[in-house]
Amino acid sequence: YNWNFVTEEMEGQVQFEYAREFADLLAEKSDGRINMEIYEFGGLGSEVDQVEQMQDGIVEFAIMSPGFTGTMVTEGQLFALQFLFTDDMALNQEILNTSEALNVHLSKKYEEHNIKPLAYFTEGAMQWTSNKPLQSPEDFQNFKMRTQESPLIMESYKAYGADPTAMSWSELYTSLDRNIVDGQENPIFFIEDASFNEVQDYMTISNHNIYVAMLTVNPNFYDSLPDDIKKMIDETVEEMRPIAYDLQDKLNREMLESIRENETHSTEIIELSEAERDAFRQLALPVREYFINEVVGEDGKELLDMLQKEIEEVEE
Numbered sequence: 037y038n039w040n041f042v043t044e045e046m047e048g049q050v051q052f053e054y055a056r057e058f059a060d061l062l063a064e065k066s067d068g069r070i071n072m073e074i075y076e077f078g079g080l081g082s083e084v085d086q087v088e089q090m091q092d093g094i095v096e097f098a099i100m101s102p103g104f105t106g107t108m109v110t111e112g113q114l115f116a117l118q119f120l121f122t123d124d125m126a127l128n129q130e131i132l133n134t135s136e137a138l139n140v141h142l143s144k145k146y147e148e149h150n151i152k153p154l155a156y157f158t159e160g161a162m163q164w165t166s167n168k169p170l171q172s173p174e175d176f177q178n179f180k181m182r183t184q185e186s187p188l189i190m191e192s193y194k195a196y197g198a199d200p201t202a203m204s205w206s207e208l209y210t211s212l213d214r215n216i217v218d219g220q221e222n223p224i225f226f227i228e229d230a231s232f233n234e235v236q237d238y239m240t241i242s243n244h245n246i247y248v249a250m251l252t253v254n255p256n257f258y259d260s261l262p263d264d265i266k267k268m269i270d271e272t273v274e275e276m277r278p279i280a281y282d283l284q285d286k287l288n289r290e291m292l293e294s295i296r297e298n299e300t301h302s303t304e305i306i307e308l309s310e311a312e313r314d315a316f317r318q319l320a321l322p323v324r325e326y327f328i329n330e331v332v333g334e335d336g337k338e339l340l341d342m343l344q345k346e347i348e349e350v351e352e
């Protein structure tokens with residue numbers, strides 16, 4: 037078997053290293069019968085192009101961020117809702133692993149669009165970088181915020197008073213450098229590895245959301261596979277869960293140090309207090325109502341309610 041696996045990231049970053057490990061495990065399990073060609077981001081187009089290639093079966097496997105399928109699978113935009121998950125990343129990953137709302141109901145919504153999610157995993161807590169200090173919602177007034185394509189991510193920043201612009205991350209470094217946008221959100225490892233810190237004066241440790249990515253497969257391709265091969269894939273998905281968690285944890289820790297120690301450009305790191313985070317939380321909560329009333333309706337409400345219940349249960 038020769039399969040293609042596309043990621044939205046580069047070598048050394050979480051998605052690419054996930055794909056590499058996934059391919060190695062499968063090659064081993066299958067005694068070399070399964071070979072995967074892994075693509076770094078850029079070679080096959082934008083993040084949105086990659087979604088289409090997976091749906092068309094041009095690539096068999098893809099790691100995708102729900103933020104790039106927001107207009108198609110509207111329910112997947114629930115990951116844009118800030119302060120929804122807990123502040124404990126290990127618990128968050130447990131929720132992603134076990135949630136019925138996500139692994140059964142949300143996955144079904146993706147499957148309607150020819151995308152089969154095999155796993156949801158976090159790439160870390162998200163932080164803001166900016167060219168001015170971001171400490172309170174007032175600081176976001178007219179702030180040009182770069183976001184992914186999801187309308188709900190944009191709505192979330194409008195709730196803070198910002199002026200969001202969606203773009204591919206391939207354009208982000210230049211756009212920050214030229215002040216086409218004033219700031220962006222991402223996990224720390226990505227901020228450092230994409231060198232955004234070198235064109236931004238501030239990084240706010242806001243932990244306002246978790247970055248979630250999905251391992252996906254083309255469903256027609258998957259269904260056509262013999263049972264023993266499917267079993268190898270499913271086992272590998274399970275084996276990857278702790279590996280992916282440790283990978284992002286290690287990279288996010290290490291890269292925080294290298295942002296601190298960067299000699300070319302110093303980035304001031306602002307840590308929000310709980311009271312400061314709460315000011316953002318208060319403005320983020322009504323976006324959940326907007327999501328239900330304006331975006332997903334009754335079906336989506338059930339899904340979000342179920343996920344919130346699951347989060348509460350794990351927190352207890």
Ligand code: 6CS
Nearest residue numbers: 044045083184205222226
């Ligand atoms: O900001 C982005 O769009 C990119 N961020 C990450 C962590 N992965 C890929 C994604 O395209």
